[in-house]
Amino acid sequence: PGQAVVVGAHLDSVAEGPGINDNGTGSAAILEMALQLRKLKIDKKLQRPVRFVFFGAEEAGLLGSQHYVDSLSDLQRSRIYANLNFDMLGSPNYVRFVYDGNGSATDLGGEAGPAGSAQIEKVFTNYYGAKKLATTPTAFDGRSDYGPFIEYGIPAGGLFSGAEGLKTEEEAATYGGTAGAAYDSCYHQACDDISNLSTQGISELGDGAAYATIRIAQSKLGLYGDAPKPTIKTKAQVKAQKKAQMKVLQKQGRSTRATADGEHALTR
């Protein structure tokens, strides 16, 4: 023990609307998980404690999660076993998206997360696979509160039900819903209210979130078996890494937090 599983969701919304799907759903899911975990009284059976964190100011540029991760000491950060992030779980036209920790989705850039992220992705895909429910990888690009964690090399993963992107024909055939329509047509708008939800979606994604949390916290073998746990970077290393990245981006005339789809918001 001593190695905590940090489970996070952002509590804030954009100013334009109440943010029920983004991210009342993720916040409600992890709150319910915390309540249920307490009821189960399995603290002593857990190999790793679970720390639930409700982040603020995600929409303003991951400010809460960045502050949280930065404010820990190198020793405290090295004691984070994994970060699970839940940002949008009940999109009305949902897909069961799993963060692409192993970088298998080459059409999304195919960038893998830090060591351990592939194993976390597999916990989710195995869960849904056993239930004969399809999943689809989604870009692991740091656009939500797991971003600051992976910057330090902390393994991360999570689920996502889709935002402003349009559902493909193939996805509609697999998941139902409407092809050519946004996963969440009220994304970052006033209409992201209590009617902007798929209860089926939040139920399916919420169950997967709870499963992965318990699985990773309870597993004796852990994510790595006999292999060593990945090394978390120190603050000095991340500082140097950021400086180097900034230099490269400045040379290219780009901003520091570059995104794949340029014009869109930098965070979910």
Ligand SMILES: [Zn+2]
């Ligand atoms: Zn969000």
